[in-house]
Amino acid sequence: MRSLYLVWVICLCTFVSVPAGAGLQTYHDARGKVIKLRQKPRRIVSASVAGDEILWLILKKAESLERLVGVSYLADQEKFSHISSEVKAVPFKVGKSLETFVKAQPDLLVLASFNRPELIQQIEQLSLPVFVMKDFKSIGDIITAIRSLATLIGEEKAGHLVEQDFVSELNLLKKSIKGEGQPSKVLAMVGEQGVMAKETLFDDMLGFTGGVNASLGLGLTGWPRLGDEALISLNPDFLVFPEEGGSTSELLAKLSRKASTKSWNAVKKCQLIRIPSRNLIAASPFILEGIRKIKTDIANKDLGSACGK
C-alpha cells in the first residue's frame, strides 16, 4: 500500500514538473508543449507587454533584473506599458522580426498566444526554448501567469510575494466597496460600436470597483461590435474611455448626437471615466491602477458636475 502511495506521489510530481535527467526541468505552456530547461534561465526575453510587466515585477522582487535582457518593443511606450521608463535600460527590444530575438541570445523566450505562429515556429527551429502564455480573460489568469512564470524562471519565492501583494490589494479593494443600493452600470467602449463584454479583464475588474458591466445582459463574450439598437438598450451609468481618444467634451458632444447613445444616463449626466489605455488592457498586477481609477470615479459624486458648462 505504501509503495502504491509512493508511486502515486511520484506520478503527481511528474505531472507538475518532470525531472528528465540531471537538473533538467520540464514545463508545459499554453499550447501543451513541453519546455525543457537544464538550468535557471539567465537571459530571459519577453515579447508581450503582459509578460514584460509580470517578469519585471518578479525579477525586481528577486533583485535580479539583469536577467531580463529583452522586452517587447511596446514595453517602452507609455501608452501600452506601465514600466516604460524602467525598461529603458533593458538592452534588447524584441518584436516583429526573428532577428531581434536572435540578437538577444536568450535562454528563455516568453511569448503570448497572439504572437504570430510562424514566428514561434521559426524561433523553435533555432532550438530556443519558447514558453507561450495563455490568453488573459480574467484576473485569475494573471495570477496563474505570475505562478507559472515564477516557476519557469526559478523564482517561486519572489513570484509568491508578487502574487501576495496583488491578491491582498484586490481584497482590500473588494472590502472597501460600499454595498448601498444597485451597483452602477459601467460600459467600456472599443471604437464607436464595440464593447468589452464577458470574459474580458475589464469585466473582471469591475467586480472590485462596485460597478457591474452594462453589457452583461446581452450574454456576449469578448469585444463584440454591437448594433445601434443593442447599444441603446444598455443605458450605462458610467462610460469608460481611454484617455487617448479625444477630449471628454468632444466625446460627450459626439455621444449626445448619436441616437443610440444620447439617451444613456452616462451621457446625460456626463459620467465619463477616462483612463490611460494601458490601465484598461493591463494583464499584470498593474491592472490595480485601472481598478482604483474606475472605483474612485464611480464613487465620485462630482464626476459629472462639469456637465453642460
Next chain:
Amino acid sequence: MANSFSLRSLLCFLILIVLATASLFWKVNGEASLMPFKFPLHFKISPIMETIFYEIRLPRLLISGLCGASLAGAGVLSQALFRNPLASPSVLGISSAGTFCACLVFFLNWSWWSWFIIPSAAFAGASINTVIVFFLGRRSKIFQIDRLLLAGLALSSMWGAFTSLLISVSLEDYQTLNSIMHWMLGGFSGLGWEHLKLCVLPLGVTLLFAFSLCPELNLLSLGSDYATSLSVSVPKLRWKVLLSVGMLVAIIVSLAGMLPFVGLLVPHLSRLIVGPEHKRLFIVSLINGASLTILADLLARTVVAPIEMDVGVFTALMGAPFFLVMLWQRQANQ
C-alpha cells in the same frame, strides 16, 4: 416591350418595398419587437422603441437605399464609360482614396472632433482622386479610356498601399485598428438624419444629371464613331460621366465606406432584366441597388444580432459568386 418593362420594373419595386418593410419592422433579438403591420396601428410605444424606429431604423433605411441606388447608378455610368459590363466605379480609385482619408482621420485620432469630420475627409480624398484621374486620363485635351483606366488602377493601388501602411502601424492600437477595419468593411451603423440631410440633395441632383445623359450613352454604346456621327460630343460626354461617377462614389464612400460589388453586380443583373437601353437600365438599377444594400444591411443587423456585422461583407458575399458566374458565362460564350 413597354408593358414588359413596366411589369418587370414594378416587380423590382415590389421587392424593394418588401425589403424596406422588413428592414423597418424586423424583430431584433427581442430588443426591438416592432412586428410587421402592428406598428402603425399601435402608436403607444415606449420612448426607446420610438427612438429605434424614427432615429435609427428610418434614417438608416433611407441612407442605405439611397447609397445602394447611387452606387448602382454609378455602376451603370462606369460600364457605359468603359463600354465594358465588367467595369465598376471602384476601378477609378475613388473609393480607395476616400477610404484612405477616412482611415487617416482615425489614425490621427481626429474622429472624435465632430460627426462631420470623417465624411468630409473621405469626400475630400475621393474628390482629389477624381481630379487627378481627370487630368491623367486626358492627352492633348482628348479623353482616352485606356489612360483613364490605367490611371484609376494605379491610383487605386497607391491609396490601397497607403491604407495598408496605416493599418500596419496601427496594429497594436486596438481602438484605432477597430475603427479603421470597420470603416473599410463598410456599413451604415451610427448614421442618422444629419447624414441623410447631408447627402440627399447632392446625390439626388447628380442622379438626375446622370439620368439626363442616358440617351447619349445609348448612342455611345454603339461606338464612339457612330455617336460622333450623330452629333454627340463624345469627349464632353465622357467628362460628364466621369464627374458624375466621381461625385456619386465620393458621397457614398464618405458616408458608408466601401460597399464592394454593388456597382458591378446591380447594373449587370438589371441588364438581364430590362436589357441594355440606358434609361430603363438606369431606373431599374437604382431600384435594385437600393434593394441589394437594404438586404445586405438587414442581414448585417440580424444574422448574429445583437452583434452587428459589416454591410460590405454581405454585398461582397452576394456579389463575388455572381461575378464568377458572369465570368464563366462569358468564357462559355466565347
